[in-house]
Amino acid sequence: MGPTTFVEFCQILATEGGLRSTQRATVEEQVAKFLWIIGQDTRHSACSLLFHRSGETVSHHFHKVLEAIIELEDKYLLQPNGLQVPLEIQNHSRFYPYFKVYNASITL
Incomplete structure (x- = not known):
């Protein structure tokens, strides 16, 4: 995924999926963690080391991004x-x- 596509994807997740930045993590960081976990097939603990966040924080962000993607299901995914x-x-x-x-x- 190129940088432009990544930024557009983050904007869609924020505007249509309801994903919001937290006090210490932007939407882009949360999406980057999510994509890194699913793209590398790694555990949350490995991601927490890479992003210098606790495992609980990484897990929370992962699930928030997943919820935002599920919100987009009816519009973008055809079952x-x-x-x-x-x-x-x-x-x-x-x-x-x-x-x-x-x-x-x-x-x-």
Whole structure:
């Protein structure tokens, strides 16, 4: 994610998702922590060392950003109905068997 995209994402989370800066952490810092945790698949404790914050603070910020993203779900995320399987999955022998079983159970 580029810097411009990051700033725009933070603005959307603040204006539409309800994410607010705290006394000691800006929206950008909270989002950076969230993205670092999910992007690196790390624990909150590793993030707390990197950002020099307590584990409790990192956890609180992580959940606040997650709540803001969930607020945007209806506007930006389209949930699949489970009846259509994308061609990328249908044509891939590793993934399609799982969806094939799922689709067969829907038609019963």
